[in-house]
Amino acid sequence: MQTKIVYDAEEFELSLKAYLSYISRKMKKDESYSPHPLVRAMVNAVDGAKNTGKPGRYMGMSGDANQYSDNQERKTIICIIEMHRDNTMTILDIQDLSLQKSIPIKVASYIFLLSIKFDKYEGDYIGVNEFIDTVNRTIPQLNIIRFKNDEWKEARDYLVKNLNTINIPLEMKKDYEKDFMSIKGDTEWEDYPPRVRSTIATIWMDDKYQELYRDGVMNIVNVFLDEKYLKTTMLNSILMILYGPSSKYFEDVLEWNLFTDLNMNNTISKTSTKIGRNQPCPCDSGKKFKKCCGSLIK
Amino acid sequence: MLMYFFEIRQLEDISRGYFEIIEDYFKGIYQPGVDKFFQAEKIGFFQTAAQTILASLDDLEEDLTEFWKKNKSKVIELTSKTDFFKVIYCGSPSPLDGVDFIKRTALYIDSLLIEDPLSFLLRTKQVATDNAYLNQLIKHSFNLLDLKRLFFGDGNIPLLIIFPSLIDDEEKKKVRGVIEKSGDEYFRLLFERDFLDTEDIFDYLSEMKDVDQLLTTIKEPSILFPDILDKKERLIEMYEDIRESWQYKDFSLGSSLGYKIYGQFLNLGTQVFQAHELSSQISFDKKEYWNLYKWDINQAQGMNPDLDSTILNAVQLEEFRWLENLDIDKINLVRNQEELSNIRSVIRKNINITVNGVNEEKVKEQAMKNMEKALIEHSKRLDDYTEKLKKKIPIDTLAVVVGTMTSIPASLSLLPVAGAISTIYGIYDYFINTRQTILGKKQIQNSLMGVLFDANQNSI
Numbered sequence: 001m002q003t004k005i006v007y008d009a010e011e012f013e014l015s016l017k018a019y020l021s022y023i024s025r026k027m028k029k030d031e032s033y034s035p036h037p038l039v040r041a042m043v044n045a046v047d048g049a050k051n052t053g054k055p056g057r058y059m060g061m062s063g064d065a066n067q068y069s070d071n072q073e074r075k076t077i078i079c080i081i082e083m084h085r086d087n088t089m090t091i092l093d094i095q096d097l098s099l100q101k102s103i104p105i106k107v108a109s110y111i112f113l114l115s116i117k118f119d120k121y122e123g124d125y126i127g128v129n130e131f132i133d134t135v136n137r138t139i140p141q142l143n144i145i146r147f148k149n150d151e152w153k154e155a156r157d158y159l160v161k162n163l164n165t166i167n168i169p170l171e172m173k174k175d176y177e178k179d180f181m182s183i184k185g186d187t188e189w190e191d192y193p194p195r196v197r198s199t200i201a202t203i204w205m206d207d208k209y210q211e212l213y214r215d216g217v218m219n220i221v222n223v224f225l226d227e228k229y230l231k232t233t234m235l236n237s238i239l240m241i242l243y244g245p246s247s248k249y250f251e252d253v254l255e256w257n258l259f260t261d262l263n264m265n266n267t268i269s270k271t272s273t274k275i276g277r278n279q280p281c282p283c284d285s286g287k288k289f290k291k292c293c294g295s296l297i298k
Numbered sequence: 299m300l301m302y303f304f305e306i307r308q309l310e311d312i313s314r315g316y317f318e319i320i321e322d323y324f325k326g327i328y329q330p331g332v333d334k335f336f337q338a339e340k341i342g343f344f345q346t347a348a349q350t351i352l353a354s355l356d357d358l359e360e361d362l363t364e365f366w367k368k369n370k371s372k373v374i375e376l377t378s379k380t381d382f383f384k385v386i387y388c389g390s391p392s393p394l395d396g397v398d399f400i401k402r403t404a405l406y407i408d409s410l411l412i413e414d415p416l417s418f419l420l421r422t423k424q425v426a427t428d429n430a431y432l433n434q435l436i437k438h439s440f441n442l443l444d445l446k447r448l449f450f451g452d453g454n455i456p457l458l459i460i461f462p463s464l465i466d467d468e469e470k471k472k473v474r475g476v477i478e479k480s481g482d483e484y485f486r487l488l489f490e491r492d493f494l495d496t497e498d499i500f501d502y503l504s505e506m507k508d509v510d511q512l513l514t515t516i517k518e519p520s521i522l523f524p525d526i527l528d529k530k531e532r533l534i535e536m537y538e539d540i541r542e543s544w545q546y547k548d549f550s551l552g553s554s555l556g557y558k559i560y561g562q563f564l565n566l567g568t569q570v571f572q573a574h575e576l577s578s579q580i581s582f583d584k585k586e587y588w589n590l591y592k593w594d595i596n597q598a599q600g601m602n603p604d605l606d607s608t609i610l611n612a613v614q615l616e617e618f619r620w621l622e623n624l625d626i627d628k629i630n631l632v633r634n635q636e637e638l639s640n641i642r643s644v645i646r647k648n649i650n651i652t653v654n655g656v657n658e659e660k661v662k663e664q665a666m667k668n669m670e671k672a673l674i675e676h677s678k679r680l681d682d683y684t685e686k687l688k689k690k691i692p693i694d695t696l697a698v699v700v701g702t703m704t705s706i707p708a709s710l711s712l713l714p715v716a717g718a719i720s721t722i723y724g725i726y727d728y729f730i731n732t733r734q735t736i737l738g739k740k741q742i743q744n745s746l747m748g749v750l751f752d753a754n755q756n757s758i
Contacts, residue, residue: 021323138349
């Protein structure tokens with residue numbers, strides 16, 4: 001019987017191969033095509049290994065700065081590999097520096113699939129409905145539900161009536177109170193603090209639209225103020241849900257496996273970092289490493 | 299052969315371009331030597347990876363369409379103008395028994411033409427489930443990659459030639475009209491019942507929900523899967539297979555038989571049309587298709603299949619299983635049009651005269667006799683050469699050794715130039731004579747008959 005971690009690893013390998021051949025075709029047709037930073041980080045690590053020609057541990061890093069007009073990155077990914085004497089490699093870990101978490105193997109496979117699916121929509125943006133449809137079809141453990149913005153006033157009043165039923169964790173109570181106090185009678189929906197907007201929307205949808213909920217999955221009510229968003233932003237938001245700080249559900253219920261679980265005996269060598277402090281940052285921001293992703297490592 | 303040099307090069311260039319596309323899409327996940335059926339099942343087991351592969355293939359249709367738009371007319375021109383002995387493969391949709399099927403036909407044909415199976419499968423995306431669609435794509439693309447080397451003849455006619463669908467919408471309609479008549483006739487005889495038209499047949503079939511109900515309604519069971527004894531099991535298997543592969547599930551067991559039979563007739567009709575366009579014969583790797591083909595031309599035209607088709611089908615029978623021992627790479631290396639033509643005439647010998655080329659059983663027997671006879675002759679020739687070689691080596695070696703020993707002093711003292719020349723000539727003669735014997739033996743070993751002989755020896 002195959003264990004889940006072996007299943008995840010084999011699935012990742014197949015997905016990676018499919019994604020690599022996909023991006024190589026894409027880049028043949030469009031030189032400016034940029035694959036997901038996860039793959040760029042991996043390619044950078046492999047390139048580093050090839051350039052030195054020696055077995056050992058190598059780290060590659062990449063970010064998504066080139067996706068934004070302000071050239072600021074929102075996501076930085078590092079990939080640490082072990083290059084063996086026979087030219088095969090083992091992935092020791094893939095980390096999301098921005099969220100300071102290791103990327104689960106299964107999520108890495110989802111990233112490839114979502115990246116390809118998002119590419120089906122022309123341009124840098126994706127419509128909210130397309131996004132929800134794509135994510136819900138791709139990640140069976142997730143059910144994103146869109147809040148109907150034109151019902152916000154009813155939803156707000158409904159929350160006020162049921163305020164005593166909300167169970168806010170003690171450690172977050174102060175922040176919530178502060179956010180709630182900032183709202184005035186004439187505050188527009190767009191100006192509500194995101195935390196409050198999300199609470200209003202969730203309580204409303206929970207009670208009024210049960211038919212949109214699915215059993216046995218994580219149902220997430222989302223408020224979308226715009227009709228379309230940058231694909232990169234949307235992908236990052238999914239990653240935030242899947243393994244970010246609030247991803248306890250996935251960690252506990254789905255028991256994500258990490259690359260480090262596959263390589264329990266391996267420790268990441270400090271000498272694996274091959275990027276000089278004054279070298280250009282591999283995340284394509286154009287800044288020096290020390291001023292960009294290097295500062296995150298500190 | 300030289301007259302087709304440029305045509306062959308051009309056909310191979312087209313195959314090369316085709317494989318560049320296939321490799322672009324599938325080489326990353328293809329593992330040479332690994333069973334394609336197992337690989338396809340395994341990939342389907344990894345849901346996210348399977349979805350990733352499927353999503354990554356979206357541009358394949360566009361790339362293949364573009365490729366065939368550029369090369370279609372060239373393939374038709376090159377294929378139809380050359381007088382190779384060409385045979386179109388008819389099946390589902392590339393020969394998945396792959397090398398074994400090709401080995402059985404390789405000695406009788408110059409080239410097997412295969413309609414691009416991937417372009418065909420891409421058209422099924424609308425009706426197939428994702429799993430079934432991917433499973434088929436993986437199997438057939440891996441099959442093509444397994445067979446890739448046979449698309450290149452190294453100067454000779456390539457054993458396999460890929461071609462695009464030659465049938466346009468207008469012709470499709472015509473073919474559909476013809477095959478519907480065949481299907482209608484088939485079901486009229488099967489149920490011994492007159493139907494108004496195809497729609498009426500499907501209405502009738504849709505009421506057959508249960509396999510026993512269907513079997514008891516059938517009046518002429520001999521035409522239903524004639525080679526299958528357990529028809530009940532075959533029908534259930536067919537129904538489950540279609541239901542598993544199709545997105546649309548709401549149809550009865552009877553309807554599935556309708557889809558199966560009309561589908562097979564459509565495939566047959568399409569390939570017969572394309573065979574006509576490319577001046578070629580037609581060959582099947584499944585007996586089910588062959589039986590349907592025979593039945594159809596007999597019903598429609600009162601004819602039997604021609605000699606070549608019958609022989610091509612005969613070599614697929616159990617009695618010729620030993621042909622699977624053929625070394626396909628060796629065949630690919632040694633085959634040329636002249637030798638193939640010789641082998642064909644050996645296999646065909648006496649068939650026309652004695653059996654008129656129509657009785658399948660007799661054709662099979664005669665073809666086997668002919669092959670046996672040819673193999674015995676080949677074996678005798680091989681023995682003769684071996685005997686000659688045995689005699690030649692000791693005698694010539696002795697002569698040269700003696701000659702060398704005597705010539706050295708002579709060449710050194712009295713007749714240096716003449717002695718040197720005679721020594722060289724002695725070695726040259728020896729070398730040439732022995733080499734000719736060795737080459738003669740090698741040549742017959744490396745001839746197509748030699749490869750066939752090896753295969754037969756291996757099966758004993």
